[in-house]
Amino acid sequence: MIQFNNVTKVYQSGDKEVKAVNRVNLSVEKGEICVLIGPSGCGKTTLLRMVNRMIEATEGLIEVNGENIQSLDSIQLRRSIGYVIQQTGLFPNMTIEQNVSVVPRLLGWDRVKIQHRYNELMDMMGLDPDEYRNRYPWELSGGQQQRIGVARALAADPPVMLMDEPFGALDPVIREHLQNEFLRIQKTVKKTILFVSHDIDEAIRLGDAIAIFNAGELMQYGTPNEILSNPRNEFVSQFVGSDRTLKRLNLLTVDDLLQRVAAVRQKKQKSYKEACGGSTVRRDSDLRNALSVLLSSPTGAAAVVDEEGNAFGNITIADFERLVEVHPAQLKSIVQ
Amino acid sequence: MELLEFFQQHWGEMLAKTLEHIQLVGLAVGLSILIGVPFGIYISQKERLANLVLAVAGVIMTIPSIALFGIMIPILSIINHGIGFLPAFCALVLYSQLPIIRNTYVAVKNVDANIRDAAKGMGMTTRERLIRVEIPMALPVIMAGVRMAVILTIGIAAIAAYIGAGGLGDYISRGISTSYTTMVQAGALSVSVLALGSDFLLGQIQRWISPRTADSK
Amino acid sequence: MPEKKWENVVRAGLFLVIISFIGWAYVAGSFRFIADNPDELIYLLGQHLKLVGLSSFLAVLVAVPLGIFITRPRFKKFDWIVINFANVGQTVPSLAVLALVMSYLGLGYKTAVFALWFYSLLPILRNTIAGIESVNPSVIDAGKGMGMKPSQILWKLELPNASYAILAGIRTSTVINIGTAALAFLIGGGGLGDFIFTGISLYDTGIMLAGAVPVTMLAITIDFLLGKLEKRIIPKGLHWESD
Ligand SMILES: Nc1ncnc2c1ncn2[C@@H]1O[C@H](COP(=O)(O)OP(=O)(O)O)[C@@H](O)[C@H]1O
Ligand SMILES: [Mg+2]
Numbered sequence: 001m002i003q004f005n006n007v008t009k010v011y012q013s014g015d016k017e018v019k020a021v022n023r024v025n026l027s028v029e030k031g032e033i034c035v036l037i038g039p040s041g042c043g044k045t046t047l048l049r050m051v052n053r054m055i056e057a058t059e060g061l062i063e064v065n066g067e068n069i070q071s072l073d074s075i076q077l078r079r080s081i082g083y084v085i086q087q088t089g090l091f092p093n094m095t096i097e098q099n100v101s102v103v104p105r106l107l108g109w110d111r112v113k114i115q116h117r118y119n120e121l122m123d124m125m126g127l128d129p130d131e132y133r134n135r136y137p138w139e140l141s142g143g144q145q146q147r148i149g150v151a152r153a154l155a156a157d158p159p160v161m162l163m164d165e166p167f168g169a170l171d172p173v174i175r176e177h178l179q180n181e182f183l184r185i186q187k188t189v190k191k192t193i194l195f196v197s198h199d200i201d202e203a204i205r206l207g208d209a210i211a212i213f214n215a216g217e218l219m220q221y222g223t224p225n226e227i228l229s230n231p232r233n234e235f236v237s238q239f240v241g242s243d244r245t246l247k248r249l250n251l252l253t254v255d256d257l258l259q260r261v262a263a264v265r266q267k268k269q270k271s272y273k274e275a276c277g278g279s280t281v282r283r284d285s286d287l288r289n290a291l292s293v294l295l296s297s298p299t300g301a302a303a304v305v306d307e308e309g310n311a312f313g314n315i316t317i318a319d320f321e322r323l324v325e326v327h328p329a330q331l332k333s334i335v336q
Numbered sequence: 337m338e339l340l341e342f343f344q345q346h347w348g349e350m351l352a353k354t355l356e357h358i359q360l361v362g363l364a365v366g367l368s369i370l371i372g373v374p375f376g377i378y379i380s381q382k383e384r385l386a387n388l389v390l391a392v393a394g395v396i397m398t399i400p401s402i403a404l405f406g407i408m409i410p411i412l413s414i415i416n417h418g419i420g421f422l423p424a425f426c427a428l429v430l431y432s433q434l435p436i437i438r439n440t441y442v443a444v445k446n447v448d449a450n451i452r453d454a455a456k457g458m459g460m461t462t463r464e465r466l467i468r469v470e471i472p473m474a475l476p477v478i479m480a481g482v483r484m485a486v487i488l489t490i491g492i493a494a495i496a497a498y499i500g501a502g503g504l505g506d507y508i509s510r511g512i513s514t515s516y517t518t519m520v521q522a523g524a525l526s527v528s529v530l531a532l533g534s535d536f537l538l539g540q541i542q543r544w545i546s547p548r549t550a551d552s553k
Numbered sequence: 554m555p556e557k558k559w560e561n562v563v564r565a566g567l568f569l570v571i572i573s574f575i576g577w578a579y580v581a582g583s584f585r586f587i588a589d590n591p592d593e594l595i596y597l598l599g600q601h602l603k604l605v606g607l608s609s610f611l612a613v614l615v616a617v618p619l620g621i622f623i624t625r626p627r628f629k630k631f632d633w634i635v636i637n638f639a640n641v642g643q644t645v646p647s648l649a650v651l652a653l654v655m656s657y658l659g660l661g662y663k664t665a666v667f668a669l670w671f672y673s674l675l676p677i678l679r680n681t682i683a684g685i686e687s688v689n690p691s692v693i694d695a696g697k698g699m700g701m702k703p704s705q706i707l708w709k710l711e712l713p714n715a716s717y718a719i720l721a722g723i724r725t726s727t728v729i730n731i732g733t734a735a736l737a738f739l740i741g742g743g744g745l746g747d748f749i750f751t752g753i754s755l756y757d758t759g760i761m762l763a764g765a766v767p768v769t770m771l772a773i774t775i776d777f778l779l780g781k782l783e784k785r786i787i788p789k790g791l792h793w794e795s796d
Contacts, residue, residue, distance in 0.1 A: 054694070075701075077700070078697070078699060078700035079700030083698035085694060088695075089694055089695025089698075089711060092689075092692065092788075092791055093710070093713035093714050093790050093791055102696075102701075103700065106699070106705070136789065152699075160696075223790065257779075367599075381560070385559050388563055389563070398728050398732060398772045398776045399772060400735050400769065402732070402736060402746065402773075403735060403749065403763075403764070403765035403766075403769045405753075405765075405766045406761040406764065407766075409753070409761060410758040410761070410762070411574070419756075453705070490646060491647055491648065491649070492646075494646050494648045495647075495648050496752060497607065498750065507720045508648060508652045511652075512739055512740070518655045520652045520653075520655065520656045521652070521653065523649075524648070524656070525649075526655045527646055528644075528645045528646065528653075529651045531645060531649075532645070
């Protein structure tokens, strides 16, 4: 869906040349979230802004939906791509409804359709359409403003979205809340998203794929699991952190763990719940969560239940050893 | 050039007129500082009163200067000073109130609450805090107000020549009434140079007293 | 509470001063001149309004587009020249500007309009540039990224968001212009300055006030009206920024 072929950007600052992006090759699949991550100044924003031609590439080819972006009119291109930035860039002179309707209006949609779309988007964002319709951006909290920013970018239903650290300025609690909501929305809208972040936890949580950059060069590109289990070089393993193994716990569910231990453990028990002293964990919860349940369980084990609450298996702390090469004592310090 | 000749022939008198001009402006702004700064500090703790005072000062500013002179003349005629130095002086004091009061008010009000808090926490008394922290921090902004007042009053003092207050405006008024173009130009140029020079000088002082951190240039 | 009391004292005091001044002037017979010469007053008032109206209108017509022009990306590197020019120009006293223009163009109505136009130009120009340049860059970036054309960015984002500063510049400039126009009489431009300066030279309080009072009222009224207009024109979302 989005394809970078040997893309390079050189800035001319004074008589010095800055190679902000250096021969990057990257391809993002349709309906996926690709997180661009790396230290400040590594060229993430530059790479992102080349896609909607806010910045023109010095060399290389960028394709969106199989079309070379150079062959498209830049104004039309931008109207067909959603754009969200950290500073929100909401228009202070316009009401919330006007802000959200900007692109549909530019595209000449009719009134009824625009209004309908506004209501739909606000519902999707979990904000009451009528309550906010005539309010102005400054009357909203940071989290609400950023949600409006996302709604505005989604307004014309663009297949591709560019998001530059959209949650970067929010406090951690609000940020996590918005990340979850964002994932929920993405499940229904299924956009192809380039998402800039400097927070590895955010990248792991949101990304279907992660591209790690350093000084304008792509260091590694892969799924979160690949990057965490197999950092390609020193830089990547440093960047993802020493607790990268444990970060993987976020990515795996109890089901994944059961699949791995099932091969080893043969015997089946009748009543898992009693055997585990009443501790239960749902099959779809992530392993970080499961681990904290296990650590507080008196028996060191927990029954695994399905969506209806019926226990069908169990897990123990020892099972984790099969998954991650760490000692159980170390696990404890992570969860707390 | 005629203009140069004019300056050569009249430089002694021009210098005297310039000093007269500076004296008028200096005395008026001096008194304005004595009134406006304490007053600005006083109202900085009193929001409602401040709004009112600033509104009144704002209305005074909208009164055209020559009209204010016209209004001063009959009033001051009662004490036999209808024209001359006094009405000009009074008008200049009135005009320079707004920039000085407003800037003092804004400056004192905007002293960073954290810094004020820190000073309190260090056990400074209100007086010490005002002298050691708040006034030094507010000084550059107050100075900017004084600078505005000076530029404003230099221009108005030139008009005051028409009510007999003297100064460089005399050359303009005499030049116009006698159709002596060179004299008009000499007056206009010298009063402009005085304004621009004062602006530059006060700008330097303003920068010099600004805290080093704010000294970005 | 004492603050409220003070406020009332100040308000009452001010009111008293104005009333007593008018009363005293009336008793002294100062308004007789106005009452005896209504036609002349109306004529000079009309002349004054024409001077101000024409010069201010032309100033807006030139300054706002010039301010827009100089803030376009490709000319932005030259904006400091215009800004410094406007700053220096505003530091020059109004009487000096009138006198200098007169010394080159001679006495007359057109000279007066030109000088007033030039002096009114500067605050508007300065505020237009400052207003446009103070629009949050992320707002412009977002507009561009959403596919707005440069003209749409100007009309839908830059000008509405700079409207407070631009209108404030127009208001200040017009009010100053009303006062400066009172000096236009000196360079042959007519207007209410006629009464004021005649009154001063004849030492006649009546004639002087016949010019000074209307010109003061005119300035205060126009300032008030333009203030109201500002409130109507400025987008509602921006009102919180203005005090
Ligand atoms: N307009 C510009 N002119 C010159 N250098 C720039 C410009 N924009 C960015 N850079 C430089 O390019 C590099 C990458 O910048 P950026 O893409 O903003 O990084 P990131 O978003 O990863 O923090 C940095 O070294 C930055 O200083
Ligand atoms: Mg960036």
